[in-house]
Amino acid sequence: MLVDHHTEILITAEQIRQRTRELAQEISGEYEGKDLHLICVLKGGVVFLVDLMRELTVPHSVDFMATSSYGSSTESSGVVRILKDLDEPIAGRNVLIVEDIIDTGHTLDYLTRILRERNPSSLRICTLLDKRERREVDIPVDYVGFDIANKFVYGYGLDLDQLYRNLPFVAVFKPGPYGT
Numbered sequence: 001m002l003v004d005h006h007t008e009i010l011i012t013a014e015q016i017r018q019r020t021r022e023l024a025q026e027i028s029g030e031y032e033g034k035d036l037h038l039i040c041v042l043k044g045g046v047v048f049l050v051d052l053m054r055e056l057t058v059p060h061s062v063d064f065m066a067t068s069s070y071g072s073s074t075e076s077s078g079v080v081r082i083l084k085d086l087d088e089p090i091a092g093r094n095v096l097i098v099e100d101i102i103d104t105g106h107t108l109d110y111l112t113r114i115l116r117e118r119n120p121s122s123l124r125i126c127t128l129l130d131k132r133e134r135r136e137v138d139i140p141v142d143y144v145g146f147d148i149a150n151k152f153v154y155g156y157g158l159d160l161d162q163l164y165r166n167l168p169f170v171a172v173f174k175p176g177p178y179g180t
């Protein structure tokens with residue numbers, strides 16, 4: 001079942017579509033005539049990535065990276081491990097990291113430090129969601145879809161125990177009465 005009494009829609013599919021279009025217009029304007037290279041952090045970022053790509057009006061390439069943070073799935077430990085590295089070098093390219101959500105900031109802090117050592121021409125960050133109040137490391141975020149409160153969200157790429165990434169909206173988990 002996709003939607004049950006535990007699911008509360010936080011951001012609708014239409015709101016995501018509209019905001020993605022706005023971000024894509026902004027990005028397309030700023031990367032006009034430049035070599036834009038998108039890097040998507042698996043797995044959560046893929047749904048946002050493909051929708052963003054289809055709204056971009058500038059040519060761009062794409063590559064993928066997978067990371068995992070040690071520790072539990074809902075609390076970032078700040079220690080990040082690369083599970084899959086990029087296929088291609090990024091030296092001299094205009095890199096835009098596409099993420100689903102920035103929480104404590106540890107994942108992107110680590111990732112941007114690694115990627116900067118590879119000498120891209122530029123390195124920017126685009127995230128669909130930003131839980132700003134949870135930030136533990138200050139990282140500059142260039143494009144933000146939505147600022148959200150400190151609640152665990154899922155859907156539109158983000159998982160709840162590896163499920164529900166397919167939901168077309170961003171949801172918050174709402175515990176039922178009597179712990180159901």
Ligand code: IMP
Pocket residue numbers: 044069076099100101102103104105106107108151152153154158159
């Ligand atoms: P950070 O290192 O704390 O910024 O964590 C970023 C990663 O934690 C994201 O890429 C997600 O994979 C995961 N994450 C953080 N908050 C949520 C959430 O509310 N729902 C699902 N995943 C989350």
Ligand code: MG
Pocket residue numbers: 041042043044045099100101
């Ligand atoms: Mg992510």
